[in-house]
Amino acid sequence: MVLKMQPGHGARFGDMRLLATDIDGTLLRTDATISARMQATLARAQAAGIVVALATARPPRTLRVIAQEVGVGGLALACNGAILYDLARDAIVAHRPIAPEVSVRVITTLRAALPGIAFACEAGLRFGCEPAYEQLRPYAKQQSEWRADALALAEEPITKLIALHPTLTGDELLAETQALVGDDVFCTHSGLPIVEMSAPGVDKAAGVAALAERLGLPRATVVACGDMPTDLPMLRWATLGVAVANAHPDLLAEADAVTASNDEDGVALVLEAMMGEHSML
Numbered sequence: 001m002v003l004k005m006q007p008g009h010g011a012r013f014g015d016m017r018l019l020a021t022d023i024d025g026t027l028l029r030t031d032a033t034i035s036a037r038m039q040a041t042l043a044r045a046q047a048a049g050i051v052v053a054l055a056t057a058r059p060p061r062t063l064r065v066i067a068q069e070v071g072v073g074g075l076a077l078a079c080n081g082a083i084l085y086d087l088a089r090d091a092i093v094a095h096r097p098i099a100p101e102v103s104v105r106v107i108t109t110l111r112a113a114l115p116g117i118a119f120a121c122e123a124g125l126r127f128g129c130e131p132a133y134e135q136l137r138p139y140a141k142q143q144s145e146w147r148a149d150a151l152a153l154a155e156e157p158i159t160k161l162i163a164l165h166p167t168l169t170g171d172e173l174l175a176e177t178q179a180l181v182g183d184d185v186f187c188t189h190s191g192l193p194i195v196e197m198s199a200p201g202v203d204k205a206a207g208v209a210a211l212a213e214r215l216g217l218p219r220a221t222v223v224a225c226g227d228m229p230t231d232l233p234m235l236r237w238a239t240l241g242v243a244v245a246n247a248h249p250d251l252l253a254e255a256d257a258v259t260a261s262n263d264e265d266g267v268a269l270v271l272e273a274m275m276g277e278h279s280m281l
Contacts, residue, residue: 003242003259003269003278011239011256013273017049017221020077020208020234021267023056023066025191025227026244029263034070041268042071048275053077053211055204057190057230059122059159060085060092061143075214079122079160080188080230081207082198084214094210095124097157098185098199106161106181106197107150113180114165114173119150122160128153129162136164137194161185161197169193174229188230191248196230205233223274225259225267226251242270 003013021027028034046052054070055077056063063078067087075093078085084094098106103121110117118136120129128146130153146153154161165173170189177187177195185197204224212222224231224238227247235241235255243255244266252258259266272278 003257003266003273005257006255009240009256011220013223013240013270014276015221016223016240016274018051018053018212018215018217018223019045019267019271019274020053020055020204020211020222020224020238022204022226022228022231023054023058023063025246025262026225026231027054027070027262027267028066030246035265035268038265038268039071041265041271045271045275046072050271050274051215051217052271053208055081055208055224055226055231055234057160057196059083059127060090060125061127063087064090075211077204077207077211080190080196080198080202081204081234082159082202083124084207084210092124095159096199096202097123097159098161098197100154100157102184102199103154103158103161104151106184107154109181110163110177114168114176116166118164118166119153120162120164121150121153121158122162123153123156123158133162133164136166159198163195163197164193170195189228190230191228203233204231205237208234209237223270225270227262242266 057080060078073087118132120133127143129140134140170193173195222238223240224234225242227244242257243251245261259269
């Protein structure tokens with residue numbers, strides 16, 4: 001598999017200076033590992049002056065672990081762009097949460113329309129969830145700092161409100177949620193059967209735009225790579241939006257270019273093209 005540009009796009013990878021990349025399903029392989037080739041390419045690109053910024057739905061507590069494993073530092077986007085995070089200082093630089101009154105309205109509306117729905121939330125560096133959410137996703141027991149009804153969780157600003165339904169798929173729950181509360185929050189999903197909600201205007205595109213401005217890099221020098229609907233805003237915003245071959249159909253339909261799958265080190269191909277190590281076909 002090679003990196004293929006869609007017809008009619010005039011931008012060149014060799015002119016790009018910032019790569020914003022999703023992690024799961026994009027940078028990492030399906031088994032959640034990173035290949036030796038990918039690690040070596042990341043190191044070589046950063047040594048050459050290319051800025052690599054991780055842009056993920058993950059919260060800071062798991063983002064920093066992955067960043068250390070893959071060898072990427074600097075600033076990163078967590079919680080779908082709601083948090084700008086300094087990996088070196090282990091500190092939140094900027095935070096755009098959902099207001100408590102909005103979270104209460106969203107939770108109340110979804111509960112009335114979708115019986116059985118369960119909620120969790122990221123609030124800055126903390127994670128909390130309802131007991132019903134833990135029953136549906138047992139992994140949450142290992143991460144929860146506190147357990148309570150979602151309306152109690154919503155008493156403080158929420159970075160990311162998470163919803164899960166026992167019978168609806170991720171795509172189905174996303175469609176229902178957008179129809180019910182789409183004016184109050186930005187709704188998306190990252191491939192899991194959950195819907196992730198952020199404050200209006202908060203997505204990976206807004207996060208990458210703020211990061212590029214902070215670094216003094218124009219939009220014309222930004223590439224974004226991803227695989228799921230949560231990545232689509234930043235692919236649309238970047239001068240070159242690249243989908244990995246295993247991406248959701250919505251990304252494959254809109255991307256400026258398609259690279260190899262995550263299991264074939266597709267992001268490495270993008271970085272190699274940015275460094276001029278190969279031309280695109």
